Amino acid sequence: MDRLAEHFFTLGYKRASAKIYLSRIARFSQFAATRCGPMPIHQDVVDSYLSTFTTDSPRIGAVSALGHALRVAPERFIASVPSVDADPDNPLLASFSDYLRRVRGLEPKTREGVLLGGRRFLDWFRHHHPGQDLEALAAEHVLAAVEHRLSLSATSSSRTAATSHIRTFLRFLYWAGHHRQDLARVADALLAFGTFAAAPCMG
Structure with missing residues (x-):
């Protein structure tokens, strides 16, 4: 030890x-x-x-x-x-982790939570849109993924964190050239309008 x-x-x-x-x-x-x-x-x-x-x-x-x-x-x-x-997404997640450390300056424990949020977003996308490349991501996918995560969150703080983690991952995809659009703006809008407050009503 x-x-x-x-x-x-x-x-x-x-x-x-x-x-x-x-x-x-x-x-x-x-x-x-x-x-x-x-x-x-x-x-x-x-x-x-x-x-x-x-x-x-x-x-x-x-x-x-x-x-x-x-x-x-x-x-x-x-x-x-x-x-x-x-995991075929492991190289992407490793790059995301490096981004969180070098660009965002996050501490290991915080980085671990955000990385898990990115992995969960990828898992949702791969499950619901098998065979599609990340370039196919659109605003409606982000909305559906966020809605799914919020439906699994029990508190306002966990809903805010889940949405923030997805936003950070989407910003990374744009920053690293994996997507032509900054879809993090969709998550920004959800946070700004407090969409997470309505999560318990989502199916």
């Missing part, structure tokens, strides 16, 4: 954020110890652990933590963390 703590310190993680990652890695270590003891960790152990998560957010957090563990202690694994690299 000392090597991991130093790793997070070197990357500039705040103490609270590093503790969250260390806690996630510790939970996995306990799980792995019951499967393979002191032996190197096989792929089926990683897959079995990730399958215990039934929702996206904690699973993504676990994948991110395991990615750090794999980089710091590769000798402990006879495995990869396939969910990180198998």
Whole structure:
């Protein structure tokens, strides 16, 4: 754990954020110890652990933590963390993360939340418009995606955050040349008019 703590310190993680990652890695270590003891960790152990998560957010957090563990202690694994690299949107999300760090100057914990918002937007788009390129994104898609996210949010603050995360991702798409229009303006309008206040009525 000392090597991991130093790793997070070197990357500039705040103490609270590093503790969250260390806690996630510790939970996995306990799980792995019951499967393979002191032996190197096989792929089926990683897959079995990730399958215990039934929702996206904690699973993504676990994948991110395991990615750090794999980089710091590769000798402990006879495995990869396939969910990180198998996602075809991973290069785009990596670029988005770099944008959040270098251009927006966000701290790791804040960056993680915004990145998750971008991933959820992409997941919605891929599910509802399979096979379409991001260039096909239009204002009506943004409205539908925001409406979907707001329908899943229980509080005004979470609705505001969800809309803000989508806006940031859309602004990145325009900034990075992935889309010819700045569709973040659609999310700006929703925030300005307080559309999130009506979210509980949306289907």
